[in-house]
Amino acid sequence: MTDLFTTDALSVLVVSFGVGIVVGLTGMGGGALMTPALIFLGINPAAAVANDLVAASVNKSVGAAVHWRTGTPNLRLAGLLMVGSVPFAFAGGFIVKAVGEQEAQTTFLTYAIGAALLFTAATYALRMYLQLRYTTSGNQVPAQEPAIRVVPTILIGAVGGLLVGITSVGSGSLIMVALLLLYPTLTAVRLVGTDLLQAVPLVLAAAVGHVFSEGVTWAVLIPLVLGGTPGTYLGSRLAAWVSQSVIRRGIVIVLTLTGLKMLGVPPGWVGIIGAAMLLLGPLAWGFVRQRRGLPAFDNNLAAWRLPDKTP
DSSP: OGGGGSHHHHHHHHHHHHHHHHHHHHOOOSHHHHHHHHHHTTOOHHHHHHHHHHHHHHHHHHHHHHHHHHTOSOHHHHHHHHHHHHHHHHHHHHHHHHTOSHHHHHHHHHHHHHHHHHHHHHHHHHHHHHHHHHHTTTOBOOSSOOOOOHHHHHHHHHHHHHHHHHHSOOTTTHHHHHHHHHOTTSOHHHHHHHHHHHHHHHHHHHHHHHHHHTOOOHHHHHHHHHHHHHHHHHHHHHGGGSOHHHHHHHHHHHHHHHHHHHTTOOHHHHHHHHHHHHHHHHHHHHHHHHHTTSOTTSOOOOSOBOOOOOO
């Protein structure tokens, strides 16, 4: 029990609180930020993935419960995603265990998480562009629900489940962007509600698999939950006051640089790439916005608006 009152545990608490704020502000998955943060704090990658998944299963359950009460999830779509994601997510921990001893697992997870972070950064950037494209296309909510495509939806769940099961990264990024591509007329609130609902059994299955193979570290797990829950609540309260576009562009930069570092790219090159993204990124994004007929540096609008009900 005394392990909960160490400097390391306090560091995890502070970092999880900060990541929780970002999750609450943007709705983006915390695994892409929390897992590498734990690794940089000196926690073994396998333990970082296992404990982050257990904590995420608690936090996502709270968010899913809110959306369930308001009726926003598409239940059939969420169910098909679960069919694909749950078994593959459960297998993730055993796949990592089968890699070999702790040193081999550490190397495997470091590279796997680094690659997943770069992929996640790319999907976040794509999500921003898709949102922009729908905004400039009229962003009118259709009256009918989108037609469900069974096989592609299950495949999305399977790929996302495998990625989350191995690295804890992807439940709030890969699956969300894939749903945007497959169901472009799904409203933003239903998209988030559906993703949160399917993410609960997905993350829970991944967590159970890792607990069986790796176990949990209470000195890591308890600060994760105690810091992440109030951080997410605070971020949700602040979301209306902060520019979503700026935060998401910043997260893309952070994920890219973190992924490059975990893949072993020399620090000098990481710094150069980071400076280029920081300086040239806003200019490139402004150019894309202008090509879509929007002001270069204005905040993004919501992806869809409700239809005008006035006669």
